[in-house]
Every structure is written in C-alpha cells, then in structure tokens.
Amino acid sequence: MSATYGYKRTVVGAHYGWRDFLVQRISAALMAVFTLVVLLQLLLTKGPIGYDTWSGIFAAQWMKALTFAVIVALLWHAWVGMCSIWYDYGKPAGLRLLLQALTVIWLVACGGWAVQVLWRL
Amino acid sequence: MSEVTKPRPQYRNLNLFHDIRTYRLPLAGWVSILHRASGALMFVLLPFLIWLFDKSISSEISFGEFSAAFTAGLWVFPGWFVKLVVLALIWAYLHHLLAGVRHLYLDVSHRTTKEFGRQSAVAVLVVSIALTLILGAKLFGLY
Numbered sequence: 001m002s003a004t005y006g007y008k009r010t011v012v013g014a015h016y017g018w019r020d021f022l023v024q025r026i027s028a029a030l031m032a033v034f035t036l037v038v039l040l041q042l043l044l045t046k047g048p049i050g051y052d053t054w055s056g057i058f059a060a061q062w063m064k065a066l067t068f069a070v071i072v073a074l075l076w077h078a079w080v081g082m083c084s085i086w087y088d089y090g091k092p093a094g095l096r097l098l099l100q101a102l103t104v105i106w107l108v109a110c111g112g113w114a115v116q117v118l119w120r121l
Numbered sequence: 122m123s124e125v126t127k128p129r130p131q132y133r134n135l136n137l138f139h140d141i142r143t144y145r146l147p148l149a150g151w152v153s154i155l156h157r158a159s160g161a162l163m164f165v166l167l168p169f170l171i172w173l174f175d176k177s178i179s180s181e182i183s184f185g186e187f188s189a190a191f192t193a194g195l196w197v198f199p200g201w202f203v204k205l206v207v208l209a210l211i212w213a214y215l216h217h218l219l220a221g222v223r224h225l226y227l228d229v230s231h232r233t234t235k236e237f238g239r240q241s242a243v244a245v246l247v248v249s250i251a252l253t254l255i256l257g258a259k260l261f262g263l264y
Contacts, residue, residue: 028225
C-alpha cells in the first residue's frame with residue numbers, strides 16, 4: 001500500500017486529529033496565561049495572603065470570565081489528553097468506550113462544581 | 122548508511138518485569154512519560170483540587186476549613202498526608218506546564234535535533250524538581 005501521509009496525505013474523510021492538536025495547544029496557552037495572571041496578583045500583594053486577598057482576586061468580573069474560560073479549556077484539554085491515554089492502553093474497544101464515557105461524566109461533573117463555586121462568589 | 126552496526130535490542134513485546142529494568146529511556150522519554158503520568162494524576166485528583174478551590178474561596182469559615190486540612194487533616198487523612206498529596210499536585214502541575222511549554226517551543230521553533238531534545242528535557246526536569254523542592258519545603262514549614 002502506498003504512503004498516505006505527508007504531502008501524499010489523502011485529503012478526504014475525517015479531520016485527522018488536527019482539531020485535537022490545536023485545541024490542546026490553545027487551551028494549554030490559555031491556562032499558562034491564567035497561571036501568570038493569578039501568580040502576578042499574588043506577588044503584587046503586600047503582607048500575608050488571607051481570605052480577603054485570595055477571594056478578592058476571583059471576585060472581579062473579568063477574572064470570573066477568564067476563570068470560566070480556563071475551566072472550559074481545562075475540561076477540553078483533559079478530555080483530549082485522557083483520550084490519547086485510552087487510545088494507547090484502553091483495550092479492547094468496548095472497555096475504551098466505557099472509559100471514555102466515564103471520562104466525560106467525570107469532567108462534566110467536575111466542571112459543573114467548579115462553575116458553581118466560581119459564580120457563588 | 123550501509124555500514125554494519127552492532128545489533129540493537131528490539132522491544133516488540135514488553136515484559137514488565139524484565140524490560141522495564143533494562144530499557145534505557147532517554148531523558149526526553151522520561152519527560153514524555155512523566156507528562157502523561159502528571160496529567161493523569163491531575164485528572165484523578167481534579168475533585169480534590171476543586172474542593173480546595175471551593176473551601177479557600179467561598180467564605181471566611183470555609184477558608185478556615187481549607188487551612189485546617191493542612192494541619193488537623195481531612196476526613197481520615199492526617200495533615201501531613203494532605204500536604205504530601207498537595208505536593209504531588211504541585212509537582213504534577215509544574216512538570217506538566219514546563220513539558221507543555223517545551224512542546225509549544227518545539228512546535229514553533231522546529232529545533233528538533235537530538236541535542237536540543239535532550240537539553241530541553243534536562244531543563245524541564247531540573248526546573249520542575251527544583252521548584253517542587255522549594256515549594257515543598259515551604260509547604261512543610263522548613264522556612
């Protein structure tokens with residue numbers, strides 16, 4: 001069978017993981033920026049960090065919006081990452097399907113909780 | 122490229138008890154498998170992380186519960202164990218972040234030489250482990 005990768009790639013069919021590849025990198029970049037934003041706000045604080053300082057960081061509306069975007073990015077990122085783990089070790093296919101379904105449930109449940117915590121503030 | 126080279130060992134059907142001990146994984150390989158392991162660890166501990174976020178942010182009282190988890194313990198787990206789990210999360214986050222930055226850098230720079238792969242892998246391991254030790258010492262009250 002002739003090679004169908006590289007410049008001879010067959011350009012029909014499904015999306016060849018290109019979307020997952022991009023999602024993984026864009027969500028990672030967003031989470032890295034978020035880490036810097038939180039870290040900067042903590043480092044610019046004088047004195048010990050108590051409840052007021054810490055919750056104050058997340059109380060601002062722009063910070064809530066950013067944190068919400070990060071939660072979505074994290075869920076999507078974890079989904080793509082866990083999928084690649086299940087593709088490698090989740091055999092047979094029936095078990096992999098079960099593991100992937102449980103992954104979605106786990107992530108969506110965690111995401112709901114995180115959003116609830118964020119918007120209660 | 123036709124010169125005769127020493128036959129290399131072939132790993133086709135890995136035996137956990139024999140090959141894992143003799144397989145010499147290059148440092149970039151260690152960064153790679155630890156990237157996966159740290160990601161899986163954070164995935165499993167995600168509810169604990171959200172619990173910490175919830176308690177630390179919801180109210181003064183819950184902030185007290187958050188702080189107490191590190192000293193008085195949480196549920197059946199003593200405080201030192203909670204600290205140990207948080208330290209594992211700190212390491213996982215740092216390693217995953219730095220290995221991810223390495224990935225992004227390799228993506229945009231195309232510096233895919235063997236030497237740079239090794240050098241950048243060493244940088245990821247050294248920085249992530251050093252930061253983990255520094256933060257771990259703070260967490261356990263060594264300074």
